[in-house]
Amino acid sequence: MIFKQFRYEPLNQASYLVGCPKAKEAFIIDPIEGLGADFYVLEAADLGLAITGVFETHVHADYVSCARELAEMNGCPHYLHENAPTTYPYTSFKDGDVFTVGQVDMTCLFTPGHTPEHTSYLITDKSRSDEPWAVLTGDCLFVGDVGRPDLLVGDQALDVMDEGERAQTQFTTIRDILFALPEHVEVYPNHYGGSLCGGVNMSGKNSSTIYYENKYNLAMQKADAAEFAEFVRDTAKPLPDDYEKIKSYNLGLLEKEELKGAGV
Amino acid sequence: MTPAEVRAAQQEGAAVLDLRTPHPFAAEHLEGALSVQFNRADLVDRVELVFPEDLPMIMHGEPEAIGKVAAKLLSDAGFNVLGHLEGGLKAWKEEGLPVVQLPTLDVDELKDRMGEFTVVDARDPFEFKYGHVPGSGILSWTEAWYEADKAEDDPPIAVICGDEIRSVLVASILVRKGKKAELVTGGMVDWVERDYPIEKGMG
Incomplete structure (x- = not known):
């Protein structure tokens, strides 16, 4: 397996390449416009890999995505969970679907809370073992913190819950789905450090493990979903600048020119 | 460059360097x-080692x-460098310009059909010496452009390397020089993994 994390420091954002040296193919997860589609094309080519799939954990509200452009450039699918309320077409998947790149399996774990379509990706390198090795947790679980539940724009039709209910969903999702994974599994989030997608306890460290977060993630030490929701609200950072605009662009409701540089 | 400009330059002797990975190249490429x-x-270093x-x-x-x-x-x-192909393979095909395939075989097929091929190893001599397919000869990737004319292609040449990157390069040079060549996918890595016989020395 070839596994690479790309860090875009201005927004404390992490995107990923998961590939197989034998198949010479790779998936890109959560690509960001700040780095740009050409960046991922050249990084993959440097590793001798062709991009055959572009995935997103969810429709982002704090940064401009380049997933559509990257998929189009490579003539490959742009994958999102079937709940994603975009105005443009994408290739949808369901909870439990498995995508394979050479000897690597990527299993979709539906992890709603931050958004109604949020999905984490469980990575298994079958050239080493049938046990999963890592999970890309998007904006569900961060290192030291959790994704905030109050950045929804434009997808109210699907989301019947209020902010508090979404926070409670986030709690049960993390407890019942992510913390049910083997404890050795490494955690790779979509954000770290100062990112505004989580709270004040987000670590600058760019990876963790299920064991460590289960034991030391402050929000997840709360006794129940209600206490968790209150803690998340109390420790939230300010809302990201222009998040409504950014989310609207990522949903396909705005053209790129209308962004006027927001979220890049 | 437009597809038509690329084709015209090819006819004047220019070489198209296909920068993709080996499998898409084998499946379909510009003639x-x-x-x-x-x-x-290391693209520059490799091109310097291979071409004038x-x-x-x-x-x-x-x-x-x-x-x-x-x-x-x-x-x-x-x-x-004269330029790059605008619009890629899609534009090329839309103009009705010729695409070809490079035939491939995996190591199992190579083992089963040994007598039907002239096996050529595209690696460096020190790698070849350490272990190669019995009966194979060496046409090192850095020599291929200059030596390909002398290659015997009856029976057709099956080109192998460690993986596929140098073998596909050498196979494409052989084809360009008018030889019959095929690519062995999986290379020596797969050959050794299956415990197929190895010959040591310079053969």
């Missing part, structure tokens, strides 16, 4: 193209960004 897998770290500096070259990358970057890297290094 006459040479497979030189891209990366920014005055060879007029055209880049073909997918997506196009790769072709542009390669053209810049190589012209900055002094190579005679």
